[in-house]
Amino acid sequence: DAGVTQSPTHLIKTRGQQVTLRCSPKSGHDTVSWYQQALGQGPQFIFQYYEEEERQRGNFPDRFSGHQFPNYSSELNVNALLLGDSALYLCASSLKGALWDEQYFGPGTRLTVT
Amino acid sequence: DQQVKQNSPSLSVQEGRISILNCDYTNSMFDYFLWYKKYPAEGPTFLISISSIKDKNEDGRFTVFLNKSAKHLSLHIVPSQPGDSAVYFCAASPYSGGGADGLTFGKGTHLIIQP
Numbered sequence: 442d443a444g445v446t447q448s449p450t451h452l453i454k455t456r457g458q459q460v461t462l463r464c465s466p467k468s469g470h471d472t473v474s475w476y477q478q479a480l481g482q483g484p485q486f487i488f489q490y491y492e493e494e495e496r497q498r499g500n501f502p503d504r505f506s507g508h509q510f511p512n513y514s515s516e517l518n519v520n521a522l523l524l525g526d527s528a529l530y531l532c533a534s535s536l537k538g539a540l541w542d543e544q545y546f547g548p549g550t551r552l553t554v555t
Numbered sequence: 556d557q558q559v560k561q562n563s564p565s566l567s568v569q570e571g572r573i574s575i576l577n578c579d580y581t582n583s584m585f586d587y588f589l590w591y592k593k594y595p596a597e598g599p600t601f602l603i604s605i606s607s608i609k610d611k612n613e614d615g616r617f618t619v620f621l622n623k624s625a626k627h628l629s630l631h632i633v634p635s636q637p638g639d640s641a642v643y644f645c646a647a648s649p650y651s652g653g654g655a656d657g658l659t660f661g662k663g664t665h666l667i668i669q670p
Contacts, residue, residue: 445598474657476657476660481662482662483559483561483644483646483660483661483662483663484599484644484658484660485660486656486657486658486659487657489657497656497657499656499657531598531599533598535652538652539652540604540651540652541587541589541601541604541646541648541650541651541652541658542589542601542604542652543652544601544652544658545598545601546591546598546599546600547598548596548597548598549598
């Protein structure tokens with residue numbers, strides 16, 4: 442049973458470009474959350490998707506957007522990249538209504554903006 | 556404004572001894588707390604949790620203590636083993652689950668177990 446998978450593993454982009462990161466949730470999970478972990482910081486909640494809609498959003502600008510597909514996989518899109526967007530982007534999946542204990546994280550995508 | 560604070564960026568402990576990792580929070584709405592362990596190139600892995608109705612939760616070598624009045628929690632690892640070397644994150648939420656607003660994480664403490 443595959444856990445949460447993310448692609449790509451690493452990505453290098455230039456300021457002003459756009460990027461799309463992908464996440465496949467753990468089998469049986471229907472909810473996907475995205476977190477940004479900057480260097481030396483803890484993960485910071487970006488938003489959560491359930492039933493193909495954004496349900497909750499953290500303190501991130503509209504440049505950050507997402508999508509959830511009928512198979513529960515999800516994409517995170519970031520437009521007009523800034524140097525400060527360089528971070529590890531983590532995807533976490535769970536079953537709607539489950540305890541936090543039952544949320545699983547993927548290995549992350551390391552984004553470097555130059 | 557850091558609502559969850561882990562004031563020790565790193566901690567070095569001898570193998571076999573007790574490791575104590577600390578976490579403070581400022582948001583009185585937080586009602587559920589978790590500890591995660593993270594190895595390089597891997598995502599955070601859930602370790603142990605505690606609800607605000609308890610002051611202690613134990614799972615094998617890991618025990619979490621919660622002092623609500625002091626807004627402080629700690630993770631005890633006894634005995635510490637080499638495989639415990641990792642970054643430990645404290646996280647909090649007003650809810651026990653459901654995903655609303657996500658989790659709020661501290662900056663982490665890098666635990667190093669010395670042989």
